[in-house]
Each structure stands twice: as structure tokens, then as C-alpha cells.
Amino acid sequence: MATVAVHGLRKSFGDVQALDGVSLDVPDGSFFVVLGPSGAGKTTTLRAIAGLEKLDAGSVHLDGRDATGDDPAARDLAMVFQNYALYPRHTAYENIASPLRARRCSSSEVAAAVERVSGLLHIERLLQRRPAQLSGGEMQRVALARALVRSPRAFLMDEPLTNLDLKLRVEMRTELTRIHRSLGATFVYVTNDQVEALSMADQVAVLKEGTVQQVGTPTEVYERPANRWVAGFVGSPRISLLACHAEGDRLVGAQGWTLPRPRWTTAEDGRQLLLGVRAEDLSVEQRGNASLAGELYALEPLGDRTVIDVRVGTEMLKVKARPTVTGTPGERLLVTVDLDRAHLFDADTGLALS
Ligand code: ATP
Numbered sequence: 001m002a003t004v005a006v007h008g009l010r011k012s013f014g015d016v017q018a019l020d021g022v023s024l025d026v027p028d029g030s031f032f033v034v035l036g037p038s039g040a041g042k043t044t045t046l047r048a049i050a051g052l053e054k055l056d057a058g059s060v061h062l063d064g065r066d067a068t069g070d071d072p073a074a075r076d077l078a079m080v081f082q083n084y085a086l087y088p089r090h091t092a093y094e095n096i097a098s099p100l101r102a103r104r105c106s107s108s109e110v111a112a113a114v115e116r117v118s119g120l121l122h123i124e125r126l127l128q129r130r131p132a133q134l135s136g137g138e139m140q141r142v143a144l145a146r147a148l149v150r151s152p153r154a155f156l157m158d159e160p161l162t163n164l165d166l167k168l169r170v171e172m173r174t175e176l177t178r179i180h181r182s183l184g185a186t187f188v189y190v191t192n193d194q195v196e197a198l199s200m201a202d203q204v205a206v207l208k209e210g211t212v213q214q215v216g217t218p219t220e221v222y223e224r225p226a227n228r229w230v231a232g233f234v235g236s237p238r239i240s241l242l243a244c245h246a247e248g249d250r251l252v253g254a255q256g257w258t259l260p261r262p263r264w265t266t267a268e269d270g271r272q273l274l275l276g277v278r279a280e281d282l283s284v285e286q287r288g289n290a291s292l293a294g295e296l297y298a299l300e301p302l303g304d305r306t307v308i309d310v311r312v313g314t315e316m317l318k319v320k321a322r323p324t325v326t327g328t329p330g331e332r333l334l335v336t337v338d339l340d341r342a343h344l345f346d347a348d349t350g351l352a353l354s
Contacts, residue, residue, distance in 0.1 A: 002028050002029070002062075002063060002153045002154045002185065002186040003025070003026060003027060003028050003061075003062070003063055003064060003186070004024075004026040004032075004049055004060075004061070004062060004154055004186060004188060005023075005024065005025045005026065005060075005061040005064075006022060006023060006024050006045065006048065006049060006058060006059070006060050006061070007023045007058055007059050007061070008021050008022075008023055008057060008058040008059070009021070009022040009023070009045065009048055009055060009057070009058035009060075010022075010055065010056045010057040010058055011041075011044055011048065011053060011055050011056050011210075012056060017209075017210050018041045018044040018210055019041045019044055019045060019048070019055075019058075019210045020041075020209065020210035020211050021058075021210075021211060022041065022045055022058070022207070022210065022211070022212055023212065024045070024205050024212065024215065026154075026186060026188055026203075027186075027202075027203070028186060029184050029185065029186055030186060030187070030202040030203055031177070031180045031187045031189065031200055031201055031202045031203075032186070032187065032188050032189065032201065032202065032203045032204075032205070033189045033190075033191060033196075033197040033200060033201035033203070033204045033205070034046070034188065034189070034190045034191075034204075034205050034207055035191055035192070035193075035194060035197040035201075035204050035205065035206050035207065035233075035234075036192060036206060036207035036208055036233075037192055037208070037233065038192055039209075040192075040207040040208055040209060040210070041207055041209070041210040042158075042190040042191075042192070042207055043158055043190060044210075045190070045207070046079070046156050046158050046188065046190050048060060049075075049077065049156060049188065050072055050075065050077055050079055050156055051067070051070055051071060051072035051074075051075050052072055055068070062075060062076075062077075062153060062154075063153070075153070076152050076153040077152055077153055077154050077155070077156055078099075078147040078148070078150065078152040078154075078155050078156070079147070079155075079156045079157070079158070080143060080144055080147045080155065080156070080157045080158070080160045081143075081158050081159075081160070082158060082159040082160060082161075082162040082163055084131075084139045084140055084142070084143040084163075085143070086131040086139060086142060086143060086146075087131075088130065088131050088132065089130065090130065091127065091128050091129060091130055092123065092126050092127045092128070092129055092130075092131075092134065092142045092145075093114060093127040093128065095131070095142055095143075095146055096114050096117065096118070096127075096142060096145045096146045096149050097110045097113075097114050097149070098146065099146060099149055099150045100113055100114075100149060100150060103150070113149050113150070114127070114145075114149060116149075117145040117148045117149045118145060120145075120148065120179055120182065121141045121144060121145050121148075121175070121179070122141075123138065123141050123142060123145060126138055126141075126142065136163055136164055136165075136168070137164050137165075137168040137171075137172070140160065140161070140163070140164060140168075140172065141172075143160070144160065144176075144179075148179070148183070151185075153186070154185065154186035154187070154188060155185060155186070155187045155188070156188050156190075157187060157188070157189045157190065158190045159190055159191050159192070159193075160189075161173070161176075161191075161193075161196065169196075173196060173199050173200055176189075176200060177199075177200050180200075189201070194233065194234050194235070194236065195236070197218065197234075198218040198221075198222060198234070199218075201217075201218050202217065203215060203216065203217060204216065204217070204218055204221050206221060206230050206233065206234065208229060208233075213226060213227060213229060213230050214226040214227070214230050221234050222234055222235060224352070225239075225276075225343065225352060226351070226352055227345065227349075227350045227351050227352055228241060228274055228276065228345040228350040228352075229350060231276050231343060231345070231352075235278055237279045237307050237318040237320070238318060239276045239277065239278050239279075239343075240276070240277050240278075240279070240282070240315075240316065240317040240318050241274045241275070241276050241315075241345070242254075242255070242274065242275045242277075242312070242315050242317075243255075243272070243273075243274060243315070243347065244259075244273050244274070244275050245267075245269070245270055245271060245272055245273055246261055246265065246267045246268070246269050246270070246271065246273065247269055247270070248261070248269065249261050251273075251275060253275075253292075253312075253313075254313075254315075255312050255313025255314065255315055256313060257292045257293065257312065257313075259275075259290050259291075259292070259337060259339065260289065260290055260339065262339040262340070262342060262344070263340075264340075264354065265344050265353060265354075266353065266354060267344060267353050271346065271347075272346075272347035272348065273344050273345065273346065273347055273353070274344070274345040274346075274347050274350075275337075275342055275343070275344060276342060276343035276344070276345060277317070277337055277338075277341075277342045277343070278341070279307060279318045279319055279320040280320045281337065281338040281341040281342060282317055282318070282319040282320070282335050282336070282337060282338070283319065283320075283321070283335070283336045283338075284308060284310075284319055284321055284325070284333055284334070284335060284336075285336065286334065286336060290336060290337045290338075290339050291334045291335060291336045291337065292312050292317070292334070292335045292337060293312070293332065293333075293334055293335075294310040294311055294312040294317060294332075294333050294334075294335055295310065295311045295312075295330060295331065295332055295333065296308060296309075296310060296311075296327045296328065296329055296330065296331040296332075296333050297309040297310060297311045297316065297329060298329065299325070299326075299327060301323065302323075303323065304323060305320055305321065305322065305323055306320075306321050306322065306323050306324075306325050307319065307320060307321070308321050308325065308327070308333075310333055310335050312335070317335055319335055
């Protein structure tokens, strides 16, 4: 059992309300990602779980037990930070072994544990090197190995891949998922990178300005964002949002367009709404009768696809198209909207409507 739960966490630093009532339930053995932009309160949440932050209010529960007042060491959690903090004069082996030596484990226990995690992270051949002889990615693996070596109750990871180049980051995402699966341990992982969050998490908590906006599986957060902010933060290219209102069987856009009213919406006539559509649910090919007239603004070739910016009045749509698509700025386009996959948000509250 290794559940982590926080309830009603509040913490301010001077005028800044870093946490404004954060509650999270991390199930045993899950890969739980806390996702949010810079300053959202992710690190403060993690530090609160670790016992490194004195809270203004709220509680931390580990395995169902109130651990709010416990010392960091008594919590038995391992933390991995974005800066690796390895001992520079020690070899990778000694760095990895250090938490076990501190616990006075025997040499044979240490050797067995270091061998196990080195195998897991594919760093066996690096064990005799010192940090200065390792690349950034290798140092990160050694730091991870040091955290993994001692089977703590849970792992807390604060943007551990940030300092790696893109290729290594992508590789390490796969590695971490694999390691998580093979250990079956509870991971609480903080990141501002939504691709990282969506690709690795079992559950994602989306944080903004010290408040939890939504908790769900990556699919839930992407497919059913709780509000316009989550819809805008999760997903690349960014979701397009168009001001409109419902009128009988039509949606009428503030920019003068009309679309059939989606079957699923309960919005009453006249209520100010935002229609949210992801780039993959818009198309410049003619399909069905739900289309918007616009003008090609820019093309962004991305290798496997091209993103077309289409201007509709003063609003901009991002449309995912085949990589071979061509066009010239100013050209008129009809954009087909897959209304079954679109979202409606209340324009005032930002909340999603069903
Ligand atoms: P990032 O992704 O940039 O690391 P974050 O989501 O982890 O951001 P936190 O580091 O938790 O955000 O910070 C939340 C807010 O609290 C920020 O506005 C930050 O400036 C402030 N803050 C955090 N720690 C302190 C501190 N020790 N003193 C003063 N302000 C702080």
C-alpha cells in the first residue's frame, strides 16, 4: 500500500497564494502527474507531500494515515529534482549506494541493490565514472537510480527531465513508464509539459494558480476538459475557441457564421458560449454540412502534418491537415467542423457544458 493524499492545502509566500486549497488523491501504484504552467504551485505541492514546506492549512495522508506533522525522513519518500545533485567526487556507484550506506546496509545488500537499479536504468557500464565524466542524460539516470535504490513508500519527481535534450527526454519518458510498470510503485510527477503528462500518466491533476482545475485520465482531460482553461492548456496545437450562442437549431457565431446546433448540447438560446474545437476535428476538406468560411492566414509544416491557421473574422482557427497541403495566405477556405467532437463552454464561467 502506498497511497498519497492531500486535503485543502493552503500556502502563501508573502502576497503570493501558492496553494489555494489543493486536494489530491493518488491511488496506490499509480503514475500521477501534476501538470500546470510555471507558478501554478506544483513544486510547493510536492514539497508539502515531502514535508519540506510548512503549510498554512491542510493535511497530508500517507497510506491513509495523517502524516502532516511528520519529519521528512519519517515519511519514507524519495524525491528526484530537475538538478541532479550528485556528489561530484563520488563514482556513480557510490552516488547510487549512498542512501543505503546511510542506512547501514551490508556491502552485499548494497551491491545487489545497485546492480538491480543499474540494470533497470541501463547504466551498468557507467558505474565507475564520476559525474563530470557523464552526460546530462547519464547523470539524470544515475540520480534516478539513487532514488530508486531504496524502495521508498513513493517517488516524488519534480520535472526530472527538464534539463535533457528533446531526444533524451522522449527516450526517458518511455524508460520512466517502463520503470514505473516494473516497480509497481506510486509516482507523483510534476511537469509543465503536457506531452510528458499525457504520455506517461495514469491520472493527471491540472493545476492553475494554486487550485486544481481537473483530475482525470489523460484521455478524460484531453477529450472532456472541465473548463476552457484546461482545454487551452492541454493539447497542441491549442484548441480553437469561437464566441457564439445557440438559437433554435443553430449555433450563431459572433463573427457572423452559423453551424448546426450539436445534438448533445443543452445550452439554452441566447446564452453566451465558446465553441472549442481541436485542430484534428477541423478539416479543410469538404465533409458534411458544418463548415465555416475563412481565409488562410499561415501554414506551419511540421513534417508529419501541417497546421493551417485560418482566420474567421477576427478569430483564428488551427486546423490539422495532411503534410502535402498547399495554399497561399489570403486564399478563401471552407473549414469543416466535427461537431460531435467539439466542446461548448459557458463564456462567463468558462465551465464546460454537456
Ligand atoms: P515552476 O513550474 O516554475 O517550477 P510551480 O508550479 O512549481 O512553478 P511553485 O514553485 O510551487 O510553482 O510556486 C508557486 C508560487 O509560489 C509562485 O508564484 C512562486 O513564485 C511562489 N513561491 C514558491 N516558493 C516560494 C518561496 N520560497 N518564496 C516566495 N515565493 C515562493
